[in-house]
Amino acid sequence: MADYARFRSILAYQQDDVLILTLNRPERLNAVGDDMHEGLEAILQDLCHDTSVRAVLLNGAGRAFCVGGDVKAFADTAAVELTPYESMALVTQSAARLIERFIAVPQPVVAAVQGYAMGLGATLALMCDVLIIAEDAQIADTHVPIGLVAGDGGALAWPLAMPFGAAKYYLMTGERLNGIEAARLGLALRAVPAEQLQDQALAIVRQLAALPPLAVQGTKRTLNQILRQRSQLLTDTGLHLEAATFLSDDHKEAASAFVEKRTPTYRGR
Structure with missing residues (x-):
């Protein structure tokens, strides 16, 4: 059996045939940093070979599900000298691996979203098979406001979950949706009162775990061919544009303005 609890920033607890994964950087609202990205990649890979797990719950510790990439870390590393090739490789390779791992993992994965799911955090939630969201939660793809192309899993997941025109608007603006509106547009299966979120998400995970695993996993694999085909169409282009x-300068300005709590000035370069 894999050691799912070997990463600092992800808590893992297996209860019978259900694996509960908790993003655990609550002091940073579970921003993806430390070993979280690496941990998610490795855990999803391990699950491909673990028949003791039939369903997975992904949630976040504290007040948020995940606020995305660690913007303060972006600002701290802005001065690091990397060649354009090295920067592109860093962004594209790790993001592409994580998207592929979500597509390939055989067990159904349920996301329970409370508080904030922003940028990469929204992508993590939307790459799960079922998304349950608190009514007062906030979800958004915030790449563009931080000066980045929304080219990773957001470009893949949002247009498949909601009307295409609406997906374009929310990806280009980074505007937030609350849980009720997210469910109305199709981003989430349902919105529930925050105090009921964990119980309802666990009920769905246990329901999925109790079903015939070959049938559930085969159905997921079949449907995920749509995701895989769409990923092959979009991901390389989107990630290369995002890496660029x-x-x-606009991204550096956005990261600095965030840290300094001021309005950014963009120059289109």
Whole structure:
């Protein structure tokens, strides 16, 4: 059996045939940093070979599900000298691996979203098979407001979950939706009162775990061919454009303004 609890920033607890994964950087609202990205990649890979797990719950510790990439870390590393190739490789390879791991993992994964799910955090939630969201939660793809192309899993997941025109609007603006509106547009299966979120998400996970695993996993694998085909169409282009904007002055300005709590000034370069 895999050691799912070997990563600092992800708590893991297996209860019978259900694995509960908790993003655990509550002091940073579970921003993806430390070993979280690496941990998610490795855990999803391990699950491909673990028949003792039939369903997975992904949630976040504290007040948020996940606020995305660690913007303060972006600002701290802005001065690090990398070649354009090294920067592109860093962004594209790790993001592409994580998307592929979500598509390939055989067990159904349920996301329970409370508080904030922003940027990469929204992508993590939407790459799960079922999303349950608190009514007062906030979800958004915040790449563009931080000066980045929304080119990773957001470009893949949002247009499949909601009307195409609405997906374009929310990806281009980074505007937030509350849980009720997210469920109305199709981003989430349902919105529930915050105090009921964990119980309802666990009920769905246990329901999925109790079903015939070959049938559930085969159905997921079949449907995920749509995701895989769409990923092959979009991901390389989107990630390369996103990686290019990591090098832009606008992104550096957005990260600095965030840390300094001021209004950014963008120059389109």
